[in-house]
Amino acid sequence: MKIYLSRDAVAKALGAEDVAVAIRDEAEARGITVELIRVGSRGMTWLEPLVEIDAGQGRLAYGPVRAADVPALLGGEIDTLGRVEDIPFFARQTRLTFARCGVIDPLDLDAYEATGGLKGLRRALAMSGEAIVDELKLSGLRGRGGAGFPTGIKWDTVRLARADQKYIVCNADEGDSGTFADRMIMEGDPFSLIEGMAIAGIATGATRGYVYLRSEYPDAIEVMQEAVRIGRARGLLGADVLGSGRSYDMEIRVGAGAYVCGEETSLLNSLEGKRGVVRAKPPLPALHGFLGKPTVVNNVISLATVPVIFERGAEHFANFGLGRSKGTIPVQIAGNVRFGGLFETAFGLPLGELVDDVAGGTASGRPVKAVQVGGPLGAYFPREKFDTPFGYEEFDGQGGLIGHAGITVFDDTADMLGMARFAMEFCAVESCGKCTPCRLGATRGVETIDRIAAGDPAAAALLTDLCETMTDGSLCALGGFTPYPVMSALTHFPDDFARQKEAAE
Numbered sequence: 001m002k003i004y005l006s007r008d009a010v011a012k013a014l015g016a017e018d019v020a021v022a023i024r025d026e027a028e029a030r031g032i033t034v035e036l037i038r039v040g041s042r043g044m045t046w047l048e049p050l051v052e053i054d055a056g057q058g059r060l061a062y063g064p065v066r067a068a069d070v071p072a073l074l075g076g077e078i079d080t081l082g083r084v085e086d087i088p089f090f091a092r093q094t095r096l097t098f099a100r101c102g103v104i105d106p107l108d109l110d111a112y113e114a115t116g117g118l119k120g121l122r123r124a125l126a127m128s129g130e131a132i133v134d135e136l137k138l139s140g141l142r143g144r145g146g147a148g149f150p151t152g153i154k155w156d157t158v159r160l161a162r163a164d165q166k167y168i169v170c171n172a173d174e175g176d177s178g179t180f181a182d183r184m185i186m187e188g189d190p191f192s193l194i195e196g197m198a199i200a201g202i203a204t205g206a207t208r209g210y211v212y213l214r215s216e217y218p219d220a221i222e223v224m225q226e227a228v229r230i231g232r233a234r235g236l237l238g239a240d241v242l243g244s245g246r247s248y249d250m251e252i253r254v255g256a257g258a259y260v261c262g263e264e265t266s267l268l269n270s271l272e273g274k275r276g277v278v279r280a281k282p283p284l285p286a287l288h289g290f291l292g293k294p295t296v297v298n299n300v301i302s303l304a305t306v307p308v309i310f311e312r313g314a315e316h317f318a319n320f321g322l323g324r325s326k327g328t329i330p331v332q333i334a335g336n337v338r339f340g341g342l343f344e345t346a347f348g349l350p351l352g353e354l355v356d357d358v359a360g361g362t363a364s365g366r367p368v369k370a371v372q373v374g375g376p377l378g379a380y381f382p383r384e385k386f387d388t389p390f391g392y393e394e395f396d397g398q399g400g401l402i403g404h405a406g407i408t409v410f411d412d413t414a415d416m417l418g419m420a421r422f423a424m425e426f427c428a429v430e431s432c433g434k435c436t437p438c439r440l441g442a443t444r445g446v447e448t449i450d451r452i453a454a455g456d457p458a459a460a461a462l463l464t465d466l467c468e469t470m471t472d473g474s475l476c477a478l479g480g481f482t483p484y485p486v487m488s489a490l491t492h493f494p495d496d497f498a499r500q501k502e503a504a505e
Contacts, residue, residue, distance in 0.1 A: 001034050004052040004059065006102065008041035008187050009219045010180075015066060016049040022070035023051075030074060040188015042084055042102035043342030050102075052084065059083065089339050092358065094320060096312075096328050097305045098344050101188035107226055109234055112191045118242070120310030124199045125244045129159050132203035136306070139314035140326030145171055145299030146374070146403040146477065148325075148392040151306075154296060157286040158204040161294035166206035168197050169271065169290055171299045172213040172220070173255055173262040176375025178334035179406035181342055182300035186213070186220040189304070190227035191236075194250070196303035198241060199310060200296050201248040209250030210290070212267050215257050224252050259430040263476040264297040266432060277432040278476040299404075301330060322348035325391035335372075335408035336362045345390075352386030355409055366411035370493065372419075374403025376426050377481035379488035380416065399488060401481065416493035421449045423485040427478055438479025441470040445486065452497055460490065460497070 003023060006016055020036060027034040042050060047063035051073065054060075061081040062073060072078050084090055084102070104111040112118070124132050137152030158166055170193065174182040185193060197209045213221055228250060231237040239247045258276045260266045265279035268290050282288075289295025305327065309317045318326045325347035331354060333340050338360030355361070355371055362368055370380045379400035381388070388398050395402050410419075428442035445466055451459035467483030474480040490497060 001032065001056075002037060002054040002059075003034055004037050004039050004054070004102075006041045006048060006050055007038040007106075007219070008048070009183065009217070010045050011041060011048040011050070012219070014048045014064065018067040019049050019051065019065055019070065022067040023074070026070045026074050032074070037105050039104060040101040040106050041184055041342075042090065043098065043184065043344075044087065044089055044339070045341040046339055047081070047087075050084075061087070089341070089343070089358065093344050094328050094346050095344050096308045096317070096320075097192070097301060098185070098189070098330060098342065099308075100192065101184060104189075106188050106190055106223055107230060109191060109230055109236070112189075116311050117191055117307070118195060118236070120307035121195050121198055121202075121236075122242060123310050124202050125242060125246060129203045129205060132199065132310075133159055135314045136203070136309065139309045139317045140321070140324065141302065141305060141309060141317070142325070142392065143298060144301035144305070144329070144405070146401070148402065151298060151302055154286055154298070155200060155203055157284070158206065158294045158296050161287055163294050165208070165291075165293050166204055167290045167293055167295040168200045168204070168206045168209035168250070169264075169268065169295055169297045170197060170209070170211040170303055171262065171264060171267055171297055172211050172217075173267060174214060174217075174300070174404070175257075175259045175262045176377075176404050176406055178372075178408040179332050179375060179404045181330040181332055181405070183217055183220050184342060185300055185304045186211075186217070187223050190224050191231065192304040192307055193224075193300055194227060194231050194236065196306035197250055198236070198248045199306050200298070200303065202241070202246055204294075204296055206294075206296065207247045207249070209248065210271060211250065211252045212261070212271055213252055213254055215254050221252065221254055228252060258432070260432040260476065260478055263478065266476065267297070268295070275432075277434045280475060320346035322346075322389055322391045323393060325393070329390060329402070329405050331390070332404075332406040333359045333409075334406060336364055336411050337409045338363050347391045348389045350386065351381060351388050351390065351407075352383070354390070354407065355386065359407075359409065362409060362411045364411050364413075366413065368409060369412040369414050370410045370416065370419075370489075372408045372410070372485065373406070374401045374481075374484075375406050376423060377401075377477060377484055378403050378406075379484040380410075380419065380492060381488070382492040384492075400484065416489040416496040417449065417453060420486045420489035421446060421453075423482055423489075424449060427482040431478060435474045435476070435479055437470045437473035438476075438482075441466055441473075441479065442482060445470075445482070449486075463490065 050063035052059040270276040424445035
């Protein structure tokens with residue numbers, strides 16, 4: 001009997017380690033042979049710890065399972081959820097990047113290869129750098145870290161740059177609240193990230209790579225470090241990648257947790273051992289990046305998607321999506337929802353369908369009031385905008401941004417003036433201090449919102465002017481995007497601001 005149990009950080013937080021001990025103890029007490037395989041998460045957090053049992057007739061799911069449930073579980077006294085693939089939340093997905101998460105042991109390189117892994121890298125090793133980049137451009141892959149910049153153009157800039165050394169840097173500093181896709185990939189399918197970075201290195205002529213990983217992710221750090229060790233021992237990394245004669249190696253670097261280091265130039269400063277402050281551009285990191293050398297900086301999901309493109313072909317990937325938003329996007333559903341978790345789908349699904357159908361509405365049962373898309377710097381969308389399709393240009397046209405594709409749901413008890421204040425205060429706390437509009441504007445913004453709450457009639461206009469100044473003058477997304485949640489709250493939920501004024505009077 002094979003039993004699959006998630007080792008994902010969320011599953012552990014919900015008791016997966018106790019379940020693992022209980023399974024081993026109960027199996028020994030019953031005298032049955034059990035192979036316990038620890039896997040990543042399938043992405044359905046309300047079912048964690050999720051257990052799948054294969055007794056010879058395929059994998060059947062049970063969840064959430066507690067340690068006290070294990071005797072009944074192994075005794076066949078608990079009803080199964082059926083196959084994971086048939087659970088409605090999962091069945092509606094198009095899993096490309098996350099196809100292996102929750103399916104295989106993340107550190108089993110043989111299992112990775114048996115499920116299509118390394119096919120993309122082997123294909124890339126037989127291609128020229130120009131051909132690899134052309135394939136990536138054809139796929140339409142855009143940066144999944146938030147900016148949506150075409151990945152192929154970034155790679156081509158580095159490929160064409162002349163230098164004695166080039167680098168691939170993976171931005172794994174996943175700091176946005178309500179986002180967890182990067183962590184899930186690193187904990188559940190680390191070799192896909194390593195393979196994607198190796199393909200990037202072969203394409204651009206970079207022989208060294210770094211994963212900049214936040215210290216708050218101890219499980220991801222452990223898995224990635226072990227995966228790199230295994231990859232080096234098995235010839236996936238090193239001086240002779242898969243026997244090709246090509247060189248590419250990488251290492252894991254752990255950051256100290258500053259939110260601003262999610263911005264690529266601040267990250268590069270931190271990676272070099274400097275203070276994590278934003279750099280002025282130009283020069284671009286693609287030409288003058290890590291240690292002053294040409295550097296590809298991509299986020300985890302961008303790089304982990306590359307192997308799929310080279311395994312199945314650029315056209316296969318590009319056939320999914322909407323307009324210039326090609327492929328799939330891992331939407332991270334959080335907040336006040338019935339069904340939270342990761343939902344990978346082709347671009348184009350309306351926001352309302354994600355919230356009402358996929359997420360099942362609010363966990364509280366109250367009406368949905370607002371959805372914040374794109375992390376703490378994203379705009380608050382009211383129900384009137386729920387027909388907006390999930391796509392970069394479509395969200396930009398509605399005054400929002402997809403960002404890292406995290407959505408946080410609020411019911412009708414949420415105080416939007418309070419949420420606007422939180423966004424400004426967050427920026428004030430996390431600002432690196434490099435830009436005057438961000439350093440001073442966020443602090444003045446908190447004060448101005450407090451003036452609105454106190455009933456100051458001139459404060460709303462002042463807040464609008466302040467937000468415009470921050471957007472125009474900040475060097476990075478922290479100050480530049482903070483006005484998105486503030487102004488969307490003020491624009492779409494004026495009653496919350498009026499109630500505060502009335503209360504003050």
